Amino acid sequence: MRGIILGLIWLAGASAHADVYISIDAKGGYVLTNVHRPGRHYERVISEPIAKAGPANAQLITGRPYADLVATAARKHDVPQALLHALIKAESGYNPKARSAAGAVGLMQLMPGTAKEMGVEDALDPEDNVLGGARYIKRMLTLFDNDITLAVAAYNAGPDAVLRRGAVPPFAETRRYVPNVLREYRKLQGLAADSPL
Structure with a gap:
């Protein structure tokens, strides 16, 4: 064992x-x-020691590109701004014109089918893209009972891959992606890197 x-x-x-x-x-x-x-x-x-939350890192968030747009999307879809920023950093590095070999586009790297499902008309438009990405991560959070780790894994690998396993799927890209997003999310929340979510 x-x-x-x-x-x-x-x-x-x-x-x-x-x-x-x-x-x-x-x-x-x-x-x-x-x-x-x-x-x-x-x-x-x-077992990691539980770190106490530090002061909110509002300055880190408001100093990011597209901060107002992200704040609006976060409020509209009831998701943490810090999570949206962490996803955008991992997905596109804040490049609104980013395109992946798989066909994902924009700040939040929406696949065409996901963009359409989320009501995104122009995935290269930063506002449309972030609103669609926020709607999608909210759907993942709801699907996985607000388990941020599983929701982030589903954002990267697709919800079916996570549902089949009930855990982060064993894909190399996803295994790298999830800790990177969570680390950035904790930092923007003003939490130590080893703080529980």
Whole structure:
């Protein structure tokens, strides 16, 4: 069992911060998470000291590109501004004209199907793109009971990949992406890097 747990911890990524727990799902598979779900037994496999929240890093947020646009989208869709900024930084580095080889475009790198589903008319328009991205991450947060780790994983890998596993999928890109977004989110929230979400 110890070898399996150590292997799962390695899969979770060396840059993971905060407490990590393991549980067994209905099919007997192992699930790593930083959030307790009702009705499951959890065993802590990574323990990080709990850091106290620092002062809000409003200056870091208001000094970012598109700060007003992000603030409006965050209010409209009831998502943290810091999370939107963390996603934008990871997705496009604040480049409104960014395009990926897979076809994602704009600040929040919306795929054409996602953009259409979110009511985005012009994915290269920063306002339209951020509003659509905020709507989409809100949908992911709702789908995953406000588990930010799973919502961010779903933003990158798609919700089906996360739903099938009940955890961050084992894709190399997603395993790098999730800790990077969460680290930036914590920083913008004024939290230490190892603070629980």
